Amino acid sequence: MLSDLANFLTPDETFGDLLARCHSEPLALGVRFLEELVPVRASQLIEISGASGSGKTELLTQAAAAAILPKVSGLDLGRGEHAIYLDLDGKFDLIRLMQVLQGRLRAAEPEANQQGVELPDDVLRPSLQRFHLIQCHSSFDYLAALWTLRNLIPILQEAEGCQLLLLDNVAAFYWLDRICQPTPSAPPGPRADLSGQGGVLTLQSVHAAAGQMLKDLMRTHRLVCLATRHNILTSQGDADGWHYHDFMPQPWQALVRHKVLLKSVPGSWTSQGRSTLFQGINQARPDRVLTLDIGAATASAG
Amino acid sequence: MPRAGQLNWGSDLDPAGAALLEGLTVEEILLKGQLDLSYALSGPSSEQASRRFEQILQHQLAPAVKNGAQLMVQLQQEVNILPTGCSSLDELLRGGLREGHIIELTGEPASGKSQACLLAAVTTAARGERVAWLDTSTFFDAHHAAAFYHALPASPHKLPLEACLDCIHVHPVHDVLDALSILEAIVLQEQEIRAGRGPQPRQGRVGRLSLITVDSISALLGPVLGSGQYGYGQALLSSLGHLLKQAAASLSVACLTTNGVVGSSRGGPRPALGETWKVQPQIRVQMHREEGSVRWATLLASTISASKGIAWFQLTSSGPQTCNAPSGFTFQP
Amino acid sequence: MTAIPRRSVALLPLPNALQHLLMACGYRTTADFDGISSPALAHTSGIPLEDASAVLQMAQGHLHNGSVQGERSARALLEERPMRRIITFCSDVDQILGGGVALGQLTELCGVPGVGKTQLGMQLAVDVQIPYAFGGLGGTAVYIDTEGSFAVERVEQVAEACMRHLQKLAASPNGTSQQADAVSCMDKEGMLANIHLFRVTELAQQMTLSNELDLFISQHPLVKLVVFDSVTFHFRQDSRDLAQRARVLAGLAQCLTRLAAQRRLAVVIMNQVTTKVSDNDSSHLIPALGDSWAHASATQVLLSFQDGTRQARIYKSPSLPERTAEYLITADGVRGRRTPKRPRPDPAA
Numbered sequence: 001m002l003s004d005l006a007n008f009l010t011p012d013e014t015f016g017d018l019l020a021r022c023h024s025e026p027l028a029l030g031v032r033f034l035e036e037l038v039p040v041r042a043s044q045l046i047e048i049s050g051a052s053g054s055g056k057t058e059l060l061t062q063a064a065a066a067a068i069l070p071k072v073s074g075l076d077l078g079r080g081e082h083a084i085y086l087d088l089d090g091k092f093d094l095i096r097l098m099q100v101l102q103g104r105l106r107a108a109e110p111e112a113n114q115q116g117v118e119l120p121d122d123v124l125r126p127s128l129q130r131f132h133l134i135q136c137h138s139s140f141d142y143l144a145a146l147w148t149l150r151n152l153i154p155i156l157q158e159a160e161g162c163q164l165l166l167l168d169n170v171a172a173f174y175w176l177d178r179i180c181q182p183t184p185s186a187p188p189g190p191r192a193d194l195s196g197q198g199g200v201l202t203l204q205s206v207h208a209a210a211g212q213m214l215k216d217l218m219r220t221h222r223l224v225c226l227a228t229r230h231n232i233l234t235s236q237g238d239a240d241g242w243h244y245h246d247f248m249p250q251p252w253q254a255l256v257r258h259k260v261l262l263k264s265v266p267g268s269w270t271s272q273g274r275s276t277l278f279q280g281i282n283q284a285r286p287d288r289v290l291t292l293d294i295g296a297a298t299a300s301a302g
Numbered sequence: 303m304p305r306a307g308q309l310n311w312g313s314d315l316d317p318a319g320a321a322l323l324e325g326l327t328v329e330e331i332l333l334k335g336q337l338d339l340s341y342a343l344s345g346p347s348s349e350q351a352s353r354r355f356e357q358i359l360q361h362q363l364a365p366a367v368k369n370g371a372q373l374m375v376q377l378q379q380e381v382n383i384l385p386t387g388c389s390s391l392d393e394l395l396r397g398g399l400r401e402g403h404i405i406e407l408t409g410e411p412a413s414g415k416s417q418a419c420l421l422a423a424v425t426t427a428a429r430g431e432r433v434a435w436l437d438t439s440t441f442f443d444a445h446h447a448a449a450f451y452h453a454l455p456a457s458p459h460k461l462p463l464e465a466c467l468d469c470i471h472v473h474p475v476h477d478v479l480d481a482l483s484i485l486e487a488i489v490l491q492e493q494e495i496r497a498g499r500g501p502q503p504r505q506g507r508v509g510r511l512s513l514i515t516v517d518s519i520s521a522l523l524g525p526v527l528g529s530g531q532y533g534y535g536q537a538l539l540s541s542l543g544h545l546l547k548q549a550a551a552s553l554s555v556a557c558l559t560t561n562g563v564v565g566s567s568r569g570g571p572r573p574a575l576g577e578t579w580k581v582q583p584q585i586r587v588q589m590h591r592e593e594g595s596v597r598w599a600t601l602l603a604s605t606i607s608a609s610k611g612i613a614w615f616q617l618t619s620s621g622p623q624t625c626n627a628p629s630g631f632t633f634q635p
Numbered sequence: 636m637t638a639i640p641r642r643s644v645a646l647l648p649l650p651n652a653l654q655h656l657l658m659a660c661g662y663r664t665t666a667d668f669d670g671i672s673s674p675a676l677a678h679t680s681g682i683p684l685e686d687a688s689a690v691l692q693m694a695q696g697h698l699h700n701g702s703v704q705g706e707r708s709a710r711a712l713l714e715e716r717p718m719r720r721i722i723t724f725c726s727d728v729d730q731i732l733g734g735g736v737a738l739g740q741l742t743e744l745c746g747v748p749g750v751g752k753t754q755l756g757m758q759l760a761v762d763v764q765i766p767y768a769f770g771g772l773g774g775t776a777v778y779i780d781t782e783g784s785f786a787v788e789r790v791e792q793v794a795e796a797c798m799r800h801l802q803k804l805a806a807s808p809n810g811t812s813q814q815a816d817a818v819s820c821m822d823k824e825g826m827l828a829n830i831h832l833f834r835v836t837e838l839a840q841q842m843t844l845s846n847e848l849d850l851f852i853s854q855h856p857l858v859k860l861v862v863f864d865s866v867t868f869h870f871r872q873d874s875r876d877l878a879q880r881a882r883v884l885a886g887l888a889q890c891l892t893r894l895a896a897q898r899r900l901a902v903v904i905m906n907q908v909t910t911k912v913s914d915n916d917s918s919h920l921i922p923a924l925g926d927s928w929a930h931a932s933a934t935q936v937l938l939s940f941q942d943g944t945r946q947a948r949i950y951k952s953p954s955l956p957e958r959t960a961e962y963l964i965t966a967d968g969v970r971g972r973r974t975p976k977r978p979r980p981d982p983a984a
Contacts, residue, residue, distance in 0.1 A: 130369075137548040173544075199327045212335050213335065
């Protein structure tokens with residue numbers, strides 16, 4: 001009896017062991033703009049919101065490029081891992097990804113020459129093989145895609161590792177899901193049902209299910225998820241200030257760990273008429289404004 | 303998607319599990335989640351049923367996972383760039399209208415949007431590729447189209463006038479619900495034709511639908527936006543955008559749409575239809591009126607950065623033709 | 636391969652309760668109705684058979700027997716007999732309009748008060764009645780008067796002048812016997828009776844009328860012209876909610892366009908003008924009602940005073956070049972500066 005009590009009272013592990021088991025270093029995303037804004041750790045979801053044209057898809061493309069480029073020691077090129085891109089908006093462009101990959105390679109050349117490191121010859125094709133795109137055109141597609149990721153991610157992690165899940169944009173089907181709300185007078189479905197709404201993909205039910213699946217995926221496989229959210233309710237006044245409208249349903253809100261707000265810099269037109277400067281803040285620290293310049297090869301802080 | 307029980311589950315499922323699945327729809331299973339499915343189907347076959355469901359999802363119902371190398375091959379072999387017929391516009395668009403994209407032309411009235419669309423349609427049809435034109439305000443003028451045709455450069459692939467005009471199908475549309483229905487019908491018809499079940503056999507790209515034009519989206523959506531039932535107008539707008547995007551992606555066609563502007567009295571004209579529509583097209587071009595028949599266009603948004611800032615063209619009886627910028631012009635965004 | 640898009644059941648025009656019931660039974664897009672018969676649908680979802688048939692018809696949409704309902708090829712449109720147009724009796728104005736006011740489209744006349752919009756409207760309401768034998772349409776007109784500017788005595792004058800002109804043509808050496816017969820059947824009362832006048836005193840009436848017009852015209856198939864004089868009047872006073880105004884205007888434009896296209900008639904709308912000050916401090920006139928109205932009509936004609944003369948200019952048109960023409964308001968109606976050419980009858984008519 002007393003020996004059982006003594007066994008019960010002895011500690012299982014020291015705090016050092018606990019830290020060693022649970023602590024995770026911030027993940028080096030390879031996009032300095034994001035790394036300086038938020039301390040990104042595994043199993044966390046970062047929501048990037050902004051109006052149309054504020055650089056959200058661009059940021060995801062940069063993060064993908066930094067993940068799939070091969071790992072060359074001494075250089076800040078890439079991690080040589082897989083990246084999964086869930087495209088709900090149809091805005092992903094392979095040509096842009098290739099431009100970013102080539103930009104990063106060019107930017108790494110002087111460093112490589114200085115250190116005497118050889119860059120591999122054929123970089124593009126193997127990198128692109130580590131990039132996985134899933135185009136979703138409805139909330140049904142989105143849920144089905146998340147379900148199938150449960151099988152895909154372990155396979156990728158066995159291969160070269162996969163830590164990055166990119167989602168663009170989570171509010172894509174917001175309005176269509178919203179009008180699927182059941183009316184108070186609607187008769188109950190033909191049978192009593194599990195989810196309580198008869199399997200109708202409403203705004204609440206979709207994001208509840210998606211949120212659960214994302215949480216499971218992130219926890220089980222220690223993924224980092226970067227999700228963009230298009231500000232559908234901006235008015236003219238928001239162009240100057242940093243306003244954040246909370247319109248996504250509660251299950252999504254509960255999942256978001258960090259919020260980044262983006263906007264394009266007015267008047268940052270080149271002679272060719274295209275804006276290349278974007279500004280971003282971490283919503284928790286709105287005083288610190290960083291600048292992203294996509295004219296340069298890599299994202300820089302300003 | 304109706305009854306999950308209608309899917310082919312295989313014969314090893316135990317009767318209780320099969321009975322439970324019989325009553326469920328696929329949406330219900332998706333909403334309930336993976337854990338609850340295994341829990342509900344307790345028994346030796348639950349694991350197997352779970353795996354079977356995942357297989358069905360992956361192969362039949364869920365969107366495909368494509369890796370970057372496959373996408374690159376697809377881009378090189380299947381995706382074409384359709385010239386608009388006006389070289390300065392083509393240069394602005396990096397070659398022309400890309401299949402799989404929605405390209406929006408926005409601008410004040412008489413800034414050349416419909417004319418540019420018509421020239422693109424005639425240029426495409428002259429190669430024998432089909433064009434579907436959704437006409438909301440009866441702007442389509444066949445005589446005008448014929449005049450544009452005659453001004454096209456001669457080439458061995460250029461069809462005679464009647465055959466060319468036969469390739470342009472005009473659909474009068476006055477209602478956004480009609481537009482959704484007509485677009486669905488066009489897409490279904492094209493799928494049948496490509497599967498070989500259609501009326502005529504085809505060779506190469508001749509007879510293949512390549513361009514869908516909607517002139518104009520703002521006329522179609524104006525009446526429903528901001529109406530009493532909050533959000534219904536936005537849902538229609540967003541649904542039209544997604545339908546066009548999915549049509550463009552699945553059939554590899556280009557969608558060209560025109561949009562009006564609002565607020566030209568204060569702060570310069572902005573594209574109409576607001577923030578919800580802004581996110582739908584991949585490429586957005588704004589067109590401006592200059593003196594006389596001179597027009598200029600800039601890129602408002604693009605998935606890749608533009609190669610050249612401004613396209614200058616002149617509206618003539620044979621369509622928009624490239625011209626030089628007038629002297630003393632400065633670009634002020 | 637990406638699947639082709641199908642419409643969502645949530646967007647079909649069905650009652651809410653029915654929609655929700657169908658979605659709860661698993662019918663999420665129109666693809667889920669493929670290959671199902673009405674009895675099968677009624678059975679699985681528990682809805683009545685008529686409702687099931689209606690739902691299936693809606694789900695089928697515009698695809699029938701492999702072709703899309705309502706489509707026409709550009710070639711068919713080109714080979715269509717060119718429709719006759721409604722002349723204005725001023726040959727210069729007719730020329731810049733491409734022969735006259737076109738059927739199947741909206742034509743907008745914008746101008747300051749007093750420039751002659753109502754005069755042109757009344758002239759067109761008379762000219763639409765020119766018999767077939769003279770190259771006209773032989774139709775009737777609907778005149779919607781919101782400003783109270785329609786004057787019966789003036790229309791009588793214009794109608795009599797028109798008849799005199801036609802009688803002269805019929806009596807001339809080129810006149811045919813059909814023309815003589817047609818003119819002998821015309822009289823002043825008949826011409827006035829052929830103009831259906833609606834007086835509108837407030838905005839709600841104007842909107843109701845626009846919706847009822849289709850029914851009226853189905854009962855009066857000879858109507859070939861609808862004149863809306865003017866569409867601006869009630870809108871300008873009701874400037875409370877600009878967004879609502881934009882939406883209502885867009886709805887009106889869609890309604891009138893549909894009417895013009897489906898009933899193959901000409902819709903002429905009168906609008907006022909406002910002044911636009913451009914960057915270099917020069918001002919010019921533009922049609923009123925702003926951007927939400929701007930894309931409604933196919934052709935916009937700007938009427939203005941220049942050096943004491945009345946000028947008509949094509950402001951916007953998909954196919955007509957930007958030309959200007961001068962016109963006069965005489966005792967006989969709208970006329971050109973020179974003696975107008977006699978309208979030649981179409982020998983193929």
